[in-house]
Amino acid sequence: MVKAISKLNDELADATESQLKIIGKPFRRVDGRAKVTGQTQFADDVQFPRTAYVKLVRSTVPHARIKNIDFSAALAMEGVLGTLIGEELPDKFGILPVSEDEHALAVDTVRFVGDALAAVAAVSEDIAHAAALAVEVEYEPLLTISSVEEALCTPEPQIHEYADDGNIHKKVSLKFGDVEAGMEQADIILEDNFFYEGSNHLALEQHSAIAFAEDDDRVTLYSSTQCPHYVHRALTKTLDIPASRIRVIACSNGGAFGGKSDPFNHEIVVAKLALKLGRPAKITLTREEVFYCHRGRHPVQMHLKTGFRKDGTMTAQHLRTTLDGGAYGSYGVASTYYTGALQTTTYKLPNYWFEGARAFTNKPPCGPKRGHGTPQPRFGFEVQLDKAAHRLGIDPAELRLRNLLEPNTITANWLQIGTIGLKECIEAVVRGSGWKERYGKLPEGRGLGLACSAYMTGAGLPIYWNHMPQSGVQIKLDRSGNVAVFCGETEIGQGSDSILAVVVAEVLGIDLKDIRLCVGDTDLTPVDLGSYSSRVTLMVGHAAKQAAERARDKIAEAVAEHMEVPKDSLVFANRTVFPADEPENAIEFSEAVVIAESRFGTLGTTGSYIPPRAPGRYRGAGVGPSPTYSYSASVLEVEVDPETGLYEVIKVWMAHDIGRALNPVLALGQIEGSIYMGLGEAVMEEQAFRRLPKRLSGALVHKMPSMLEYKSPGFHDMPEMTCYMIETDDEQGPYGAKEAGQGPLLPIMPALANAIFDAVGVRVDQVPIHPDFILKGLQAKKNGRDPRVGPTSFPDVDYGEPLIVHTPAQGGDGRAANDPKASKKGLRSASGTMKKREDALKEHSSATLTTD
Amino acid sequence: MLRLPPIKLVAPTTVQAAAKAIATSDDNARLVAGGTDLWPNMKRRHQKADTVVSLMSIPDLDSIDSANANMRIGATATLANIIRDDKLRARFPAFAVAVASISSPPLRNMGTIGGNLCVDTRCTYYNQTEEWRRSIDYCLKEDGKICWVATKSPKCWAHTASDSAPILCALDAKVRLVSASARRELPLADMYVDDGIDYLAKQPDEILTEVLVPGSSDSDHCRSAFWKLRRRGSIDFSTLSVAAAVWTDDNDVVTRASMYLGAVGSAPMPVAEIDTVLVGNKMSEDGIAEIAHVAHKIARPMDNTDFAASWRGKMTVQYVTAVLREIAGLPQLRMRPRHRLKVV
Ligand SMILES: Cc1cc2nc3c(=O)[nH]c(=O)nc-3n(C[C@H](O)[C@H](O)[C@H](O)COP(=O)(O)OP(=O)(O)OC[C@H]3O[C@@H](n4cnc5c(N)ncnc54)[C@H](O)[C@@H]3O)c2cc1C
Ligand code: SF4
16 A cells, blocks of 8 residues: 655646656556466467477585486487587686676586586486486595685685685775774663564566577577576686677566576586587476575574764764675675675764675575665664664664765765655654554564665666666667667566556657557667666666657657648647647657658657766775665564564565656555565575585585575565655656655664564664574573573684775775775776776777676 | 376275275275375475375265264264354364364365374474485484484374364364274374374274264363464464363353363373363363463473464463463453354
8 A cells, every 4th residue: 555655846747747648647567467377478478380498407415526428328318419518618617707606507516506517408308307316427526615605714625716804705894984983972882782684585486588690600599588698798708608698588577586697507508508409498497496596595693793973873884794695606706795785775874894705615506686786784783783782772763863964975985875765754654553652652562673774776887888778678669659669677466567668658748559569689778787686667767768859859840841830839638739828739649750860761760878987986886886775774564472482573664766657557566566575584594405424424505495495484474564765756766756666664673673672672783583483582581681682602714814994074086095906907997996987988999798 | 286196096985995995905005085295295295195085985985973962973084064064163163163263265165074183293304305304314294213203202203193183082072093903082182193104093003983972072062262373374284273062050060171271282181180170160360370381391392383382381371371271151251263263
């Protein structure tokens, strides 16, 4: 239920709104009918004659050298068409240029149970499965590393040789301002250990891909992917054929949540097999295999130390994190930075020291999941704020209001913040939940908890260094009146197709039905980087707006000439074009296009978007910047049974600063979906592993790779929700819009922990919060011990020398004061952020930069 | 996706023909009813069969006779039809609650009572795919040498998974078993063996044809209750269940009582002491506490399903107390309705 859409700037909003025709209205999503009637083609629905069905042979040991792979029994089976091994795809790939550490099929070493090491293709899925089971693999075991702690004390054997230190993949230490002095100014210092368990995205659609080849050097891949452009790059890297002959088509995704934003081994394998066998090759993963692809939430340990003055304001914060990364890099380097980067975006934090380390372990690789790297530290931060509020005797909502960041500021870690609707968010949920009357006053067992958060609306930088647009849109118009819109964006269920269409329809004054979309096709559509980092509405929106405005301009020019009226007087509305003061002289939009096509020849326009350059110049400043940030606040009400520790979330109030809701129904879906997913992580989800007793077995396996035993809530487990959308009309967003798909997930986990404390006085400093934790806390309380459950220590990590960065308040310039690598040349500037486009263009003939 | 291995499926139309089919097939033949347990297990390859004999084409094997003094339910009656039967719901409400708690609506449309009573024992080391089990070198229950739940144990601790079994045992239900050569009737409780591998006293070639629930167990004579501990509001198997039935005379003095625990042993675990504690007395808080204490010792939750095993053990006390308070008509102290199940 949407309680209200409140406008911050009412007059301005009213003025803009009166001019808007579709934007802001709850129109039906453009792909809605096809989805509910089963017409949408998901990757697994794509069928071709003569298809070879592919099954990956996966490692049954956690860490080993491959000594031999024996296909003889498999090849003897009738219907087996061929096999593939790692040596046939020798080039490594990986989403981040700094960690291209994956082979499509393991070469030499397997690194976790489920790591793919060979593929078999057969005339049916049944035969492929039987053949895969019949492949015999001989292993020479290597020492298994199952946790961050083990990685720290087991530098050898290295899971990857390129790691920063032994099995520590990446280490970061960034110090902004004078943290020591800040701590000294504090009246109280809180220090806590937190733990946040890993989880899978659990998209309903399992990954699927099908490829076919034309000639021996041209291949097309259909896949369930969020990022066809990055898949295209990975195929180019591994298949050894030119990029121009590889076509990747992203099908509609049945959910993704970050789990389909890496290029995957199975995509490369089917493309290669299509080329090798000369017939289409297809794979659809089982649910278990999805847990092996993983790239889900990193398990993160945190040590959080924050200084507070008596009035609740903060003087300094020192955050240390460890991430259990699993066996490959994936987005892990970015994830590591993200466990620190957004801590500064909600409240005034004058001095801030972040240290993070990601370990390689013999488990499926972690990566980006909704909120990418930020829910974990946000959980710690918001729980600690609750503790501070209690220590200082300040209401938790009031404490946050006192600390709110000013709009249009640069944070201590050099993030440029625009509008902030957090105050209004807090006020909305405080009002809605009756916080002032009820918080701390509910009967034993009932409690309220509050938490806030912020999130990016699109990552400021692309994943590989380049100065090309991050989003491009092309529009083709012709005499039929049909408007074809081409864009590389991918629909993952969030409604991005609808946003693309509505922006064009809005500008041209036409109906959504007049628009034909062609999306996510690397041959036909201009590049869009993909559906990740909450970037699509903002970046695709801008690109679409630009392309559509250019088309409108062209048409207006021709029509103005034709009607002999000033161009500026023309209005595009109701599928017509007319001079503002002569609506009776309106001509059909299609007629207007005929006039323009006659005047200019074939019509087509383009639009593109590059985010503004962020002010940070230190190494690592590339993670965190965004054109604008969304804000959320939530209050959650819980009822706890003190006899059992079982609890029920009764109600959630969520307010989200969305900038502007381009379609309130779609936005609400994203907000409610975020609440749902957040509750899953808060209450039950765990990507947990079993290590068998070492003296009997070397096994390290996923505990429950099935949808029955990996517990995730169903819709019947959902509480009642009331959502508020706060519109701040941010000038960086198209029509003022910010993101809605990730931010509202973040406050849920800490709000639950805080509500449980209010209900029964037990602090649970880790998620998911199992009932036995609460019972343990209650027992401790009864026995006069600290009623806290959670990690009691933090690993001893040597994060290395911190980069010292002076804050804006200290008069810094965004650069690190002590970076030894600060003199490197090239398009990628020494600071690790990108050079200005103009400077880069001066140095190079082209602004294109590849990763190598 | 996970696919079934090739099998020969036969679907006889009489119990006799089915019994003959199973008796004359090779060793690797199995019975199937709704298939909601067998098919997933075969897809994961931890149950294997070359021939599968389906009972679903036998007419009338799914009939429910709830009007009769002693209720009779045919083995292939679906769980959905059982809870749809008004008379049954009125007479044996706790049984209806237990059946309604099984899995989810689509699965209850397929799943049968016979299949539910014979459902395989479960363990998170076992209900896994062939590939996964290879990674742990299998376990005692299937193809392996070690029980990973208790590595020194010579026996398998997989837990009983049926939600209808504990309540039907408590209600003194009997089952009829038919093979090609014989037929017999035995108390349902005697069909179970506390062993994760050989969990049924029934022979593999015996077909369970019907369940008989004595009229003396219906709500006119007896009060019963069923509670189930699970993570989510649907789908999940029990991680602990408690079923009890208490018979009283006109003065509320207990004349007979029976209680079984589910999911905390390889068979439904009887709490025999309930009889000695309650019989001859009116139900009291003290009596309930005593039984809860005993039940806690009987429950053997292992680390082979959801939730921390030790906590599940503690929950036995809470759940036994709740079940007996419900039967005694005492208010629940703190437990939220969340724990309570309902027939929708
Ligand atoms: C996701 C999921 C959730 C589930 N949740 C629950 C739950 O909460 N509670 C619960 O109790 N169960 C649960 N189940 C298990 C199962 O669905 C039910 O137990 C169901 O009642 C089984 O009945 P069926 O007819 O489908 O059995 P089948 O799969 O057909 O058979 C099960 C076993 O019984 C044998 N069998 C079947 N009928 C007979 C007969 N007449 N005579 C002799 N042997 C027979 C078969 O050989 C087989 O070994 C769940 C299953 C799934 C897949
Ligand atoms: S209890 Fe032991 S033997 Fe039985 S299934 Fe589980 S691991 Fe295997």
